[in-house]
Amino acid sequence: MADQQNQPVGQGTQSTVNPATPAAVPNVTPVVVVAPEVKAGAPANTDNTIATVSPTINNSPSQPVDIHPTSVVQNPEPKQNVNSGQVEAEKPATEAAKPSDTDKALTGINRDLEEKITMEKAQEIAMPYINVGVFPVNPDILHLVSPEDAKRAMAMLFYKVGKKVRLAVADPNSPETQALVKDLEGKGYGVQMNLASRASVTEAFKFYTSDQYKLKTEIKNTVSEEEIHYEKELENLAALKDKIAALPSEEALNTLNVSAIKAGASDIHYQPEETLCTVRFRIDGVLHTVFDIPKETYTNLANQLKYKAKMKLNITNVPQDGRFRFIVNERKIDVRVSALPTEYGESFVCRILDSGKHFANFEELGFSKKSLEVLRRATELSQGMVLVTGPTGSGKTTTLYVLLNKINTQDTKIITLEDPIEYHLTGITQSQVNEKRGYTFADGLRSILRQDPDVVMIGEIRDLETAEVCAQASLTGHVLLSTLHTNSAVGTIPRLINIGLPAFMVAPALSVIVAQRLVRRLCTCSEEVEIKPEEKIYLETTLAKIKEVDPAFEAAMPAKIKKVKGCEACNFTGFRGQITISEVLDCNDEIKNAVLKNASSSDLLLIARKNGMLTMEEDGILKVIEGSTTIDEVHRVTNT
Ligand SMILES: [Zn+2]
Numbered sequence: 001m002a003d004q005q006n007q008p009v010g011q012g013t014q015s016t017v018n019p020a021t022p023a024a025v026p027n028v029t030p031v032v033v034v035a036p037e038v039k040a041g042a043p044a045n046t047d048n049t050i051a052t053v054s055p056t057i058n059n060s061p062s063q064p065v066d067i068h069p070t071s072v073v074q075n076p077e078p079k080q081n082v083n084s085g086q087v088e089a090e091k092p093a094t095e096a097a098k099p100s101d102t103d104k105a106l107t108g109i110n111r112d113l114e115e116k117i118t119m120e121k122a123q124e125i126a127m128p129y130i131n132v133g134v135f136p137v138n139p140d141i142l143h144l145v146s147p148e149d150a151k152r153a154m155a156m157l158f159y160k161v162g163k164k165v166r167l168a169v170a171d172p173n174s175p176e177t178q179a180l181v182k183d184l185e186g187k188g189y190g191v192q193m194n195l196a197s198r199a200s201v202t203e204a205f206k207f208y209t210s211d212q213y214k215l216k217t218e219i220k221n222t223v224s225e226e227e228i229h230y231e232k233e234l235e236n237l238a239a240l241k242d243k244i245a246a247l248p249s250e251e252a253l254n255t256l257n258v259s260a261i262k263a264g265a266s267d268i269h270y271q272p273e274e275t276l277c278t279v280r281f282r283i284d285g286v287l288h289t290v291f292d293i294p295k296e297t298y299t300n301l302a303n304q305l306k307y308k309a310k311m312k313l314n315i316t317n318v319p320q321d322g323r324f325r326f327i328v329n330e331r332k333i334d335v336r337v338s339a340l341p342t343e344y345g346e347s348f349v350c351r352i353l354d355s356g357k358h359f360a361n362f363e364e365l366g367f368s369k370k371s372l373e374v375l376r377r378a379t380e381l382s383q384g385m386v387l388v389t390g391p392t393g394s395g396k397t398t399t400l401y402v403l404l405n406k407i408n409t410q411d412t413k414i415i416t417l418e419d420p421i422e423y424h425l426t427g428i429t430q431s432q433v434n435e436k437r438g439y440t441f442a443d444g445l446r447s448i449l450r451q452d453p454d455v456v457m458i459g460e461i462r463d464l465e466t467a468e469v470c471a472q473a474s475l476t477g478h479v480l481l482s483t484l485h486t487n488s489a490v491g492t493i494p495r496l497i498n499i500g501l502p503a504f505m506v507a508p509a510l511s512v513i514v515a516q517r518l519v520r521r522l523c524t525c526s527e528e529v530e531i532k533p534e535e536k537i538y539l540e541t542t543l544a545k546i547k548e549v550d551p552a553f554e555a556a557m558p559a560k561i562k563k564v565k566g567c568e569a570c571n572f573t574g575f576r577g578q579i580t581i582s583e584v585l586d587c588n589d590e591i592k593n594a595v596l597k598n599a600s601s602s603d604l605l606l607i608a609r610k611n612g613m614l615t616m617e618e619d620g621i622l623k624v625i626e627g628s629t630t631i632d633e634v635h636r637v638t639n640t
Pocket residue numbers: 523524525526565566567568569570571572574575
C-alpha cells in the first residue's frame with residue numbers, strides 16, 4: 001500500500017501508461033529509468049546487499065556536476081582514520097601530475113580504500129554501511145531534505161518506504177546531522193542512519209542537480225490534506241487565489257486539485273486570456289469562475305499539468321490528451337487532462353474522477369417512486385435493452401453504474417465497453433474502446449459477446465453498426481445497457497429507427513428507456529418565499545397535468561416555495577449537489593406494438609402517459625414543490 005502511494009504516476013501505476021512516454025520529457029537522463037528499481041529492488045533494503053556493491057562501479061556514475069573526484073580524495077577526513085597511512089603516501093603523486101590514466105586509477109584505489117575504511121568504521125560502531133555514491137537514489141524522495149540541509153549535514157537520504165527513511169551520513173555525531181535527523185523525525189519519519197564515506201555522500205549530491213530532481217520535486221503525487229491546511233486557509237474559494245499565487249507550482253497545482261475535490265467540482269478549467277488566465281470549477285454541472293491568475297503562474301501550472309499528464313511539453317499547437325493519478329487521504333483520484341491550443345496559449349480542462357466516489361442508490365439520485373418500480377424491473381431482466389438518454393453531463397453514466405452495481409452478483413458476468421472508463425467497478429470486467437486503433441464500440445461488442453457475458457454495458461450507441469449488434473445481443477439472451485443522445489424517452493425510439501435499425505428489431509429489443517437531466521439541489525441555506533402569481537399558475541397547471549396522468553397522485557399546491565440564498569458551505573451559489581429529474585418509459589407490449597406500427601412520437605407519448613409516465617419537467621416540478629430545487633433550474637435543464 002505504502003509502495004503504491006510513493007509510486008509516481010509516470011512509473012506504471014496505470015495500465016494506460018505508454019512505455020514510450022518518458023521520451024516526451026526533455027532532458028531525461030537514464031536515472032529516471034533506474035529510479036523505479038529502487039523500490040522494486042527490495043533486496044537493496046538489506047544492508048548486506050548494499051555493502052556488496054562492486055568497487056568497480058565506483059567510477060561508473062556520470063561525473064558529478066560540481067564536485068571534483070580528486071578533491072574528494074584529498075579531503076582531510078582520511079587523516080582522522082588510523083589506517084590513513086597509505087592515502088597520505090599516495091597523495092603527492094595525485095597532486096603532482098596532471099589528470100592522467102594513472103591518476104584515475106589512483107583515484108579509484110583511494111576511493112576503494114576510503115570505502116573500505118568507512119565499512120570497517122561502520123562495523124565498529126554497529127551501524128549499517130552504504131556506498132551511497134553508487135546507489136540509485138530515487139529523485140522522488142529528495143524533496144524531503146533540501147540540498148542545503150543535506151550538504152550542511154553531509155547526509156543523503158537514499159531510501160524511503162512509507163514513513164521509514166534511510167539516511168547516509170558521513171558523521172553521525174555532528175550537530176548538523178543530529179539536527180537533520182531530528183527534523184525528519186519531527187515530520188513523522190522513522191530515520192535509520194547508514195554510515196557512508198564523505199566522498200560517496202558528496203557524489204550522491206549529484207542527484208540534487210539533475211533535471212529529473214527539479215521536475216520530480218514538483219511531482220509529489222501523494223498529497224496529504226494536512227499538508228495543504230485548506231480547512232483553515234481555504235474556507236471558501238475566494239481565499240484560494242492568494243494561496244495559489246504564493247505557492248511554488250507543484251503545491252499550487254496540488255492545492256487547486258484538492259480544493260476542487262473539496263468543493264465537489266467535477267472539472268477544472270484553465271482558460272488563458274491575453275494577460276491572465278481564468279480558473280473555473282464546474283460544480284454541480286455549472287461553471288464557476290474561481291479566480292484569475294497571472295500569466296506567469298499559469299505558464300508554470302500548465303507545464304506541471306502537461307508533465308504530470310505525460311503530454312509532450314514542447315508541443316503547444318495541437319490538442320493533447322493525458323491522464324494522471326494522485327492520492328488524497330488514501331483516495332485515488334484520476335484526472336483526465338485535455339489541452340487545446342487557443343489564441344493566448346493552451347486551454348486545459350481537467351476532469352476529476354474520484355475512485356472513492358460513493359455511488360448513491362436510485363432513491364438518493366432522485367428517482368421518483370414510480371420510476372423506481374420500472375428501474376427495479378430493469379435490474380431483474382434476463383434479456384433486453386436498457387437505454388439511458390440525455391445530453392453530456394446529465395448523469396447517464398452514474399445511472400448506468402448504479403444499475404450495474406445492483407445487477408452485479410456472484411453469478412452474473414458483466415462486461416463493459418467504455419470511452420473512457422470513468423470509474424473502476426469491482427467484480428466487473430471493464431474495457432475501453434480505442435477508435436484510433438480501430439477498436440470501436442461495434443468491434444468491441446462483438447468480441448465481448450464471445451466472452452459469454454450475461455450483462456453488457458456499451459458506453460454509447462452512435463451508429464447503426466453498434467445499434468444493430470446491441471439489438472442482436474439483447475435478442476439473444478443478454479441484458480444490454482447503453483446511452484444515447486436524445487432529448488426525451490419516447491424520442492429514443494424514432495432516433496433508433498432513423499439511425500437505420502428496423503422497427504421489427506427495435507420493438508422486441510427495448511425494455512426500459514430513462515431520459516434524464518441533473519438539476520442543482522438547493523443548499524440548506526435556502527429561504528421560503530411567497531409564490532409569485534405567474535409561478536402559481538404554472539405550478540397549478542403542471543400539477544393538474546400530473547393528476548391527469550396519475551389520478552391517485554396526492555400533491556397539494558404549497559403555500560411557499562424555496563428560493564436561492566447562498567452561504568459559505570455552498571460557496572455562495574445557493575446550491576449543493578445535484579438531483580436527477582427523469583422520465584422512465586416502460587416498453588411494455590402496448591409500446592412495442594405501437595413501434596411495430598410505426599407510431600409517431602406523439603402517439604407513443606400518449607401511450608406512455610396513459611401508462612402513468614411523468615415527463616422530466618413534471619418530475620422536476622414535483623422536486624420544486626418538495627423544496628429540493630427551483631423552477632429556474634428545472635427550466636435550465638429541460639429547455640435544451
Ligand atoms: Zn448555502
